[in-house]
Structures are given as structure tokens and as C-alpha cells.
Amino acid sequence: MRVLRRLRHHRHHRRHRARAGGSGLSRGAGQGRRCGPESLLEERSEGVKVLVTEKLADVAVDFLRKEGFEVDTLYDLSPQELLERIGEYDGLIVRSATKVTAEVIERAGRLKAIGRAGIGVDNIDLEAASRRGILVANAPESNTVAAGEHTLGMMLAVARRIPHADASLRERQWRRSAFKGVEVAGKTLGLIGIGHVGSIVARGALGMRMRVLAYDPYVAAERMRDMNVEPAESLEQIYREADFISLHVPKTPQTVGLVDEKAISMMKPTAYIINVARGGIVDEKALYRALKEGRIAGAAIDVFEDEPATDSPLFDLPNVVVTPHLGASTVEAQDRAGVTAAEQVAAALRGGVPVNAINAPVPVGEGAESVAQFAGLCEILGRLLYQLTDRPGNILKVEYRGEIADRDTRLLDVAAQKGLLTNMVHEPLNYVNTPALTRERGLRVETSRIPESSDYTSLITLRLEGGAGESVVSGTLIGPKMEPRLVEIQGYTMDIIPEKHMLFILNEDVPGMIGRVGTILGNHGINIGNMAVGRGAPGTRAAMAITVDEPVPEAVLQEILKIPGFRDARFVTLS
Numbered sequence: 001m002r003v004l005r006r007l008r009h010h011r012h013h014r015r016h017r018a019r020a021g022g023s024g025l026s027r028g029a030g031q032g033r034r035c036g037p038e039s040l041l042e043e044r045s046e047g048v049k050v051l052v053t054e055k056l057a058d059v060a061v062d063f064l065r066k067e068g069f070e071v072d073t074l075y076d077l078s079p080q081e082l083l084e085r086i087g088e089y090d091g092l093i094v095r096s097a098t099k100v101t102a103e104v105i106e107r108a109g110r111l112k113a114i115g116r117a118g119i120g121v122d123n124i125d126l127e128a129a130s131r132r133g134i135l136v137a138n139a140p141e142s143n144t145v146a147a148g149e150h151t152l153g154m155m156l157a158v159a160r161r162i163p164h165a166d167a168s169l170r171e172r173q174w175r176r177s178a179f180k181g182v183e184v185a186g187k188t189l190g191l192i193g194i195g196h197v198g199s200i201v202a203r204g205a206l207g208m209r210m211r212v213l214a215y216d217p218y219v220a221a222e223r224m225r226d227m228n229v230e231p232a233e234s235l236e237q238i239y240r241e242a243d244f245i246s247l248h249v250p251k252t253p254q255t256v257g258l259v260d261e262k263a264i265s266m267m268k269p270t271a272y273i274i275n276v277a278r279g280g281i282v283d284e285k286a287l288y289r290a291l292k293e294g295r296i297a298g299a300a301i302d303v304f305e306d307e308p309a310t311d312s313p314l315f316d317l318p319n320v321v322v323t324p325h326l327g328a329s330t331v332e333a334q335d336r337a338g339v340t341a342a343e344q345v346a347a348a349l350r351g352g353v354p355v356n357a358i359n360a361p362v363p364v365g366e367g368a369e370s371v372a373q374f375a376g377l378c379e380i381l382g383r384l385l386y387q388l389t390d391r392p393g394n395i396l397k398v399e400y401r402g403e404i405a406d407r408d409t410r411l412l413d414v415a416a417q418k419g420l421l422t423n424m425v426h427e428p429l430n431y432v433n434t435p436a437l438t439r440e441r442g443l444r445v446e447t448s449r450i451p452e453s454s455d456y457t458s459l460i461t462l463r464l465e466g467g468a469g470e471s472v473v474s475g476t477l478i479g480p481k482m483e484p485r486l487v488e489i490q491g492y493t494m495d496i497i498p499e500k501h502m503l504f505i506l507n508e509d510v511p512g513m514i515g516r517v518g519t520i521l522g523n524h525g526i527n528i529g530n531m532a533v534g535r536g537a538p539g540t541r542a543a544m545a546i547t548v549d550e551p552v553p554e555a556v557l558q559e560i561l562k563i564p565g566f567r568d569a570r571f572v573t574l575s
């Protein structure tokens with residue numbers, strides 16, 4: 001299967017991060033890291049309902065249906081109708097027009113995942129979604145080429161007044177002298193934001209022999225120079241020097257109103273503003289005044305403060321080119337955005353963390369996929385740790401040894417917490433809401449890394465401290481199938497594949513103990529699957545880990561403990 005590796009510039013974290021995309025990561029829907037213990041992952045999709053509120057590529061809807069989801073495409077829902085219907089759905093897929101407000105999220109009792117078939121997520125209340133444990137994932141890069149090409153098209157359209165000339169000729173007027181434009185070659189294009197879309201615009205502009213100047217505090221000057229782009233010292237430099245100013249930043253509290261009256265006042269009277277980013281980043285009223293008074297030459301606008309915008313005063317100005325938010329509207333981009341969003345939602349609904357998750361940790365960088373494979377193990381270790389502890393402490397120590405110590409393990413930190421909290425909290429836990437619940441419970445998480453590991457390629461140890469004594473468990477993944485193994489429990493070295501029902505017993509290291517346990521379990525009709533023993537110094541203490549086919553009742557544990565030499569016997573459930 002195809003696995004793509006690519007660099008993406010994350011919108012909000014504003015740093016370059018490597019991500020794996022493609023469809024090689026899971027058995028069912030692609031684009032997700034399988035993060036839970038395999039047995040915990042939800043494979044069934046019957047009865048799992050996905051609502052699509054905006055036109056999505058047919059291939060994306062087909063994909064979801066083939067995966068067994070029930071899909072409703074309700075493209076004309078009013079905000080009120082959305083509030084009324086959202087409670088029926090487990091997944092939601094939107095584009096930019098659906099406002100997924102805190103109120104929508106509050107009413108979305110079943111909702112587990114929101115997919116954005118595009119880039120900008122400013123129409124989704126991320127904080128509200130995260131609080132409710134709803135995973136949000138978008139489709140970065142799906143439409144960057146489309147948005148970049150649209151920007152270049154808009155720049156040429158406004159520079160050469162193409163739409164006006166077209167409209168005039170359709171009125172049967174041959175007015176050649178009325179539509180004299182300006183060239184872009186030799187002019188300065190000032191980019192505000194040079195992430196994915198900005199870079200594509202830069203490339204096109206350089207091809208047209210423009211000088212490209214860019215302002216982006218989160219992209220290194222070196223990287224810009226590699227692209228033959230001149231790093232601007234400040235926004236002011238862009239405003240003062242650029243002939244065309246094009247915005248390619250996300251809409252955030254920091255960028256709303258970025259290009260305001262003051263910014264426009266610094267621009268050349270011959271300058272053009274192009275906005276294919278988001279409405280509201282350019283102050284529309286200030287823009288209107290400047291255009292009307294001829295303080296700048298023109299503007300090309302694809303996005304508006306209030307969309308759908310059918311009545312903007314900008315539409316009456318002759319030096320403006322407008323399109324109704326068409327930046328992403330190409331066949332190719334829509335196919336990509338739709339399929340990616342659908343894959344992300346499908347993966348999330350099956351318990352994975354999709355690779356484009358915005359509000360959950362996704363491993364990045366070298367070995368990212370192998371990190372995801374350890375998530376199930378960490379969750380098991382967390383569950384086990386809690387159940388082995390009588391009075392759990394509030395410090396969770398996660399130790400990474402060997403290869404795993406060099407990886408991005410944020411996902412694993414959360415997986416361990418998720419396992420630990422499972423039996424502590426009543427809320428359903430996932431990778432989105434677990435860190436907040438950990439904090440709420442006053443649990444401190446400390447991680448440490450030791451790159452060398454003598455016995456295993458990678459070893460993960462969880463310790464719970466600060467309560468009645470310390471509890472410790474270690475595990476690893478073994479073999480070509482990367483199967484989980486418990487290799488240390490409460491200081492005893494052993495080797496056993498974890499299973500749903502397990503028994504842990506501490507006993508004196510004397511002959512006959514294993515047989516006694518076997519006899520008691522057998523007397524109660526409890527079948528043993530597997531067994532491992534760990535020892536202290538010979539003849540002192542020992543421990544047994546036993547997998548059983550069904551839960552072991554408390555009375556059976558008590559029967560074991562009545563036999564001299566047995567010190568502790570616990571039944572644990574690992575899924």
C-alpha cells in the first residue's frame with residue numbers, strides 16, 4: 001500500500017511537521033493511526049451515522065457508504081435544522097459554510113468526529129469540540145494547488161481587468177482602450193503567510209518574473225531564500241513596497257482585521273490587495289473606502305466577512321474582482337478534500353487517531369507509524385498499572401527506552417494516561433479529552449527517555465508513584481507482527497501476551513504453587529490460556545501472570561489466597 005510522506009506546515013501550531021498520509025495505515029478506512037489495543041477498536045460501522053452538510057465529492061460519499069457507514073447528505077440545513085438534527089449523528093463532514101458552534105456541539109450527544117473537507121477550520125469551535133472529546137480533522141494540502149492557482153488567476157484578472165472586459169464584450173461592446181491593465185512582471189508581490197498556499201503562489205509569481213517578498217514569522221528566512229523569496233522584515237515593509245499584496249494566513253484571533261485602515265494607508269496608490277484566505281482578515285469597510293477613494297488601485301476578493309455574501313458594496317466598484325469563495329473549487333481539489341475528510345472521519349469513528357487530527361496528538365517525524373503501533377501497548381500498560389495498585393498515586397512516569405526513546409511519543413503519553421484513567425473516570429475517554437481529564441484529576445505525567453536498551457529494541461515502562469507504594473509495569477512489541485508483550489510486572493521479569501482477562505498472583509517461590517492455582521481455576525471451570533512466571537531470588541518470591549478465558553470471581557481469588565504462600569491474587573481486565 002502506498003504511504004506518502006510529506007512536509008506540512010500546520011496552521012495553528014505554526015511549525016513544520018512531517019506527517020504520513022495515504023491509505024496504508026489501517027485495515028478499514030485509511031488515513032488513521034490505529035491507536036487503541038486492537039481488540040478495543042470498533043470495526044463495525046452499521047448503524048454509525050455520518051452527516052454531510054455541504055457538497056462533497058461523490059467519491060467521498062461512496063467511500064463512506066462502502067465502509068458501511070450510514071450517510072445523510074443534507075446540503076440545505078438551516079442553522080436551526082442543524083441544531084435539531086445533529087444529535088442523530090456519530091460523524092459530521094463540513095466545508096467552510098457550516099458553522100459548527102459550541103451550541104451545535106452541545107447538542108451533538110453522539111458525535112465523535114468532525115471532518116473538514118478542506119483546510120481552514122475557523123468555522124468549527126475547536127475548544128468546544130475538544131472539551132467534549134470530539135476529534136476534529138481536516139484535509140490539509142488537498143486544495144492548496146487550487147487555492148494557489150485561484151490566487152494567481154485573481155491577480156491577473158484584476159491586473160488586466162479581465163472580468164470587466166469580458167462583461168463588456170458580452171454586452172456587444174468592443175472597448176479596447178477602456179481596459180488597459182498593468183503587468184505583473186517586474187512588480188513586487190508581497191505575501192502575508194507563506195505556508196502551503198503562499199508557497200504555490202510564490203512559485204507561480206516567480207515564474208512570471210515577479211519579485212516575491214514574504215512576511216511569515218513562523219517560517220525561517222533561510223527557507224524563504226531557498227524558494228527565491230525575499231524575507232520581509234515586517235508587515236510594514238510588505239505594505240510599503242508591494243504592488244500586489246496577497247494574504248495566505250489562517251483566520252485566527254491574531255489575523256482578524258490584520259489588513260485594516262492603518263495598513264492600507266501605508267500601501268502604494270497603485271497597489272492591489274488579493275484575499276483568497278478568509279473574510280475578515282482584510283477589514284472590508286476599510287478596503288471599500290480605500291478603493292472608492294482611489295487610495296489603492298484595486299482588489300481581488302474570494303472570501304468575505306459574512307458568507308454567503310450577495311450584497312457587498314464591493315460588488316459595485318469597478319476596480320474589484322470577486323468570486324464566491326471558489327479557491328478550493330476544482331474537480332481535483334474536491335476529490336482530494338472529500339476523500340481525505342471521509343477517511344479521517346472513518347478512522348476516527350473506528351477509534352483511531354486520523355493523521356490530520358487537529359485536536360489530538362499525531363506522531364510526526366521519523367518512525368511516526370511505528371509509534372502509533374505502541375499506542376495500544378501503552379493503553380494496556382496504563383490499564384494494568386491502575387488495576388495492580390490499591391491506592392493509586394498521582395504521578396505517572398512514562399519511561400521510553402531504546403528506539404522508541406528517539407521518537408515523537410506524545411501520542412503514547414496520552415495512550416498511557418487513557419489506559420490509567422479508564423477505570424477511574426465515567427466519561428468515555430479518547431485521545432482528545434484524555435489530557436484535560438488527566439489534569440482535572442491532578443495527575444502529573446513525567447516522561448523520560450533512555451536511548452539505550454539492553455534487552456529490547458524498544459521498551460516502555462509505566463510507574464505510578466505518590467500513592468501507597470510504587471507500581472510498575474513494562475511492555476514491548478515483538479516480532480514481525482509487533483505483538484504486545486508484558487515483560488515486567490511489579491518488579492518481576494516475565495513474558496506474556498496480554499489478553500482481555502488476566503490474573504496476577506504473588507506467591508512464595510516453592511514447588512507446587514502453579515499446580516494449586518491450576519486446580520482451583522479448573523474446579524471452577526475457568527480455562528487457562530497462557531501463563532508466565534517471574535521470580536525474585538530462587539526460593540524467595542515469585543509472580544504468575546495467567547490469561548483466562550473469562551472473569552475470575554472474587555470468591556475464587558479468595559480461595560487462592562487462603563492457601564499458605566499466596567500473598568496477592570488479582571483479576572484484571574485489559575479491554
Ligand SMILES: NC(=O)C1=CN([C@@H]2O[C@H](COP(=O)(O)OP(=O)(O)OC[C@H]3O[C@@H](n4cnc5c(N)ncnc54)[C@H](O)[C@@H]3O)[C@@H](O)[C@H]2O)C=CC1
Nearest residue numbers: 011120147193194195196197216218249250276277327328
Ligand atoms: N479561498 C479558499 O477557498 C481557500 C482558502 N484557504 C485559506 O488559506 C489559508 C492558508 O492555507 P495554507 O497555506 O494551506 O495554510 P498553512 O498553514 O500551510 O500556511 C499558513 C501560513 O500562515 C502563517 N501565519 C500564521 N499567522 C500569521 C501571521 N499572523 N502573520 C503572518 N503569517 C502567519 C503560518 O506561519 C503559515 O506559514 C487557510 O487557513 C484557509 O483559511 C485555503 C484553501 C482554500
Ligand SMILES: O=C(O)C(=O)COP(=O)(O)O
Nearest residue numbers: 095096097118119120328
Ligand atoms: O479549505 C479551505 O480553507 C477553504 O476555504 C475551502 O473552502 P470550501 O471547502 O470550498 O468551502
